Amino acid sequence: MQVPAIGHTRGIMRAVTKPAAGNLSDEYAELITTAAAGDAEALERLLMKAQEVAYRFSYTVCGGPSDAEDVMQDALVKTFRYVNRIRDPHAFRTWLYRTVRNACLMKRRRRSGEPQHVLSLDSVLPDDGNTGALDVAQHGHSPETLAVNAALRRRLGKALRALPPSYRVIVFLREMEGLTTREAAAVLKTSESNVKMRLHRARLFLRKELEER
């Protein structure tokens, strides 16, 4: 197996797309301020965005779209009420994700086969000399040209669902939705160091899952 040189590793690092969390947060703040001022179009866009977040959260974190309709309805009504009592527009994004998460938790029944709650370090360590079917590092040679096709998407989803929910939600918020560490910590009502620790374990786990499949 070809081993990437350290110089190449740095090249990959530059290629990692950093979600524009700050811009998104500003976008939400602008939208809710406009909606609160009585702009009907802004209100409709905001209500749609709230439902989109609810759908994505249900689909990705709660294990499927089965509860999504109820969670979307909850997000819709609560966002509508929030607009009328807005204090800090910049707090909206965090509030929305926290609201959706709570709705998901209320809906989610304990499912059989749910992954264990804590990832031990041993469970995420790479196996020595592992040359699994998918070498994630090798694919890293050309991330710019890598098409995220349906098959790959399914593999990513399968690996993600193998994570315990408390880690899955961190990957969703940080990597897929582009929240900052601080925002994710506020959504989950935990410390930033806890978010970082769980994100790191989750990344190690996903890397290993993708290598082995």
Added chain:
Amino acid sequence: MTARPASRPPATCLALLDQLSRYIDHELTPRQRRKIDAHCRDCTRCQRMIAGLEHTVALYRRAGSATMPARVRAGARARIAQLLRPRQRTSR
């Protein structure tokens, strides 16, 4: 270092493992970064680990979250219309 047959990585690598996410997120101090860079010059295991983590992160960021199917989107629009209907009537 990488010639060891044991499945668990050597202690030196394990000591750095917890810092690798902060390494790729550019959250380490220059001194901490230099230490990892120096280690990786001779450690293919950690080179691969960093490259693998980098790429895993890139894949999930590029994949993003699920998009709403048309049927679900239509339902979302209908719910908004229903919610706003009484409000628009009263505001006239």
